[in-house]
Amino acid sequence: ERRAKIAGVGSYAPDKILTNEDLEEMVDTNDEWIRQRTGIKERRIAADDVASSDLAYHASREALQNAGLEASDLDLILVATSTPDHPGFPSTGCVLQDKLGITDVPAFDVAAACTGFIYGMSTATQYVETGAYDNILVVGTEVLSKVIDWEDRNTCVLFGDGAGAAVLTPSDEGGILSNTLGADGSRGNVLEIPSGGSKEPFSQAVLEERSHYVRMDGKPVFKFAVKILGEAAVEALEKVGLDKDDIDFLVPHQANTRIIDAAAKRLDLSREQIYINLDKYGNTSAASIPLALDEAVKDNQIESGDIVVLVGFGGGLTWGATVIEW
Numbered sequence: 001e002r003r004a005k006i007a008g009v010g011s012y013a014p015d016k017i018l019t020n021e022d023l024e025e026m027v028d029t030n031d032e033w034i035r036q037r038t039g040i041k042e043r044r045i046a047a048d049d050v051a052s053s054d055l056a057y058h059a060s061r062e063a064l065q066n067a068g069l070e071a072s073d074l075d076l077i078l079v080a081t082s083t084p085d086h087p088g089f090p091s092t093g094c095v096l097q098d099k100l101g102i103t104d105v106p107a108f109d110v111a112a113a114c115t116g117f118i119y120g121m122s123t124a125t126q127y128v129e130t131g132a133y134d135n136i137l138v139v140g141t142e143v144l145s146k147v148i149d150w151e152d153r154n155t156c157v158l159f160g161d162g163a164g165a166a167v168l169t170p171s172d173e174g175g176i177l178s179n180t181l182g183a184d185g186s187r188g189n190v191l192e193i194p195s196g197g198s199k200e201p202f203s204q205a206v207l208e209e210r211s212h213y214v215r216m217d218g219k220p221v222f223k224f225a226v227k228i229l230g231e232a233a234v235e236a237l238e239k240v241g242l243d244k245d246d247i248d249f250l251v252p253h254q255a256n257t258r259i260i261d262a263a264a265k266r267l268d269l270s271r272e273q274i275y276i277n278l279d280k281y282g283n284t285s286a287a288s289i290p291l292a293l294d295e296a297v298k299d300n301q302i303e304s305g306d307i308v309v310l311v312g313f314g315g316g317l318t319w320g321a322t323v324i325e326w
């Protein structure tokens with residue numbers, strides 16, 4: 001049976017750190033509120049001339065190196081992002097392909113907000129399992145700092161910039177056991193960038209309303225997240241005859257420690273079985289899961305044979321989970 005496995009992971013975040021104390025100077029907030037409500041202490045911010053493809057490039061180089069492959073070995077590039085270099089085209093996947101110095105391989109973007117990396121992994125898994133492609137680069141990358149309203153304390157304390165990447169290759173056993181995806185478009189308005197797209201193109205009015213920035217109704221997102229993290233993980237496990245007791249290690253979307261703790265409780269997991277790095281990076285949307293996975297691997301938290309579950313939720317609304325035999 002032909003399966004897909006993760007041959008290497010990598011990540012990258014900009015050097016510039018924005019602390020909670022720095023934010024106290026920008027909006028009416030304080031370190032204690034941010035830490036207690038979210039667990040976030042600091043986040044990384046890209047320089048003005050840095051785009052999502054730049055962060056993706058560094059993460060991809062590292063993932064390729066860890067997989068023992070060259071960029072020229074790739075058969076497909078898949079980039080998950082909500083902050084593409086350009087609105088529309090060229091896709092960030094195409095820009096990344098050029099930065100990697102290769103041509104003649106297909107490249108495209110996946111848009112599923114914070115669940116983007118899981119959507120990308122699921123898509124890539126199908127291509128590898130069917131034999132359509134062998135070596136696939138899946139990247140989650142975001143420069144959210146450029147779509148955040150730095151005058152809105154409800155959102156600006158939550159997000160950060162970063163990228164994470166995985167290289168998938170064919171395998172005879174283990175590897176990616178299952179994926180599950182979900183979406184509920186009827187609840188899209190709780191977390192959105194209202195303008196700047198074809199619905200309401202950028203204009204002076206948009207600029208004045210600041211509606212080209214992220215808007216979020218935090219409470220419903222919180223409730224949805226707590227429920228769906230556990231449900232998505234269990235659904236993906238049940239597809240292959242496993243259940244929550246089989247989880248060795250969980251890499252959840254890094255939005256909020258309270259959301260992760262509540263989900264962990266529902267899954268009967270201890271803190272040692274969960275990777276959390278949102279204290280350092282905030283919510284990096286599509287980048288958060290691969291950035292956490294890469295750090296967990298570097299930290300030797302995952303052992304060969306472990307059942308690892310990646311699980312995410314985000315705007316759309318969307319959710320998804322990937323089960324891996326490491």
Ligand code: ACO
Pocket residue numbers: 028029030033034037038113114115153154155157191216218219221222225255256283285313314315
């Ligand atoms: N500093 C101080 N006070 C603040 C801040 C801040 N940065 N932000 C909001 N407040 C105030 C609000 O104005 C409100 O005040 P009011 O009651 O006088 O109106 C109050 O704090 C809100 O407090 P709570 O209701 O207790 O806040 P809550 O416990 O809901 O926490 C939070 C807010 C952290 C946003 C939470 O709802 C949350 O994490 N939601 C999920 C967000 C999330 O995960 N989003 C990302 C989704 S993934 C993606 O696709 C991008």
